[in-house]
Amino acid sequence: MKEIVVFGIGQFADAAWYYLTYFSEYKVVAYTVEEDYMGEIEEFHGRPVVPWEEIEKHHSPFHHGMLILTSFRDVNRLRERLYRKAGEKGYPLISFVHPDSTICTDRIGDNCFITEHNTINPFVEIGDDVVIWSNNHIGHHTKIGDHCFISSECCISGAVTLGERVFVGVNATIRDNVEIGEGCIIGAGAVVTTSLPPDTVIVPARSVIIPHKSYELEKI
Secondary structure (H helix, E strand, C coil): CCEEEEECCCHHHHHHHHHHHHHCCCEEEEEEECHHHCCCCCEECCEEEEEHHHHHHHCCCCCCEEEECCCCCCCCHHHHHHHHHHHHHCCCECCEECCCCEECCCCECCCCEECCCCEECCCCEECCCCEECCCCEECCCCEECCCCEECCCCEECCCCEECCCCEECCCCEECCCCEECCCCEECCCCEECCCECCCCEECCCCCCCCCCHHHHHHHC
16 A cells, blocks of 8 residues: 555645655556545645545555545544544555654554654554654653643653544643643643643633833833
8 A cells, every 4th residue: 555645635635645655665557536625726736636535446445545635624533533433434544754754653643644753652552543743752651542642841740641533732741640632722822730621621820912112202
């Protein structure tokens, strides 16, 4: 399954093209998106864009793998829906792990996308359909549920449990031995020191911008 189809024609599909082209053995042969969102686009990175509703007619699941790489829209439910539908269509779902990440576990599910400079300790378990962007630390014995999205520069300490569809924002920190319920949103820069029930949203205090005095004087 070296030839694959990527879902999407936006920034995440751009990233997928770059990483897969330069850091994997996979060859992207087509892109697909739901017909209502195709517009007039017929090609992306020189490859055909095929309606999702009829992708298997053009690129058979018997000869092609697939990668579903979309944003964390609707708390990752969009990617989960497409992931399940791709499975129903019969596509093997590939995972990508950047060679410049340090991975000390082989417990990584399918349709995972792990970019550069991540450190993933021993005994970590990563579910299906998980996106882990760059420069994160994921501590030993941590369990990451299906359909999660971890941004960049995050520190997830040892023996943390993330439920399904958790989103972890840039530069967030989660202390050891806590459980994060499914559907939680942990905002950028948050520090989580206790377990969270499902669907909790953590938003750190927002910065307040105070104009410089000279600006105020100019208005007088």
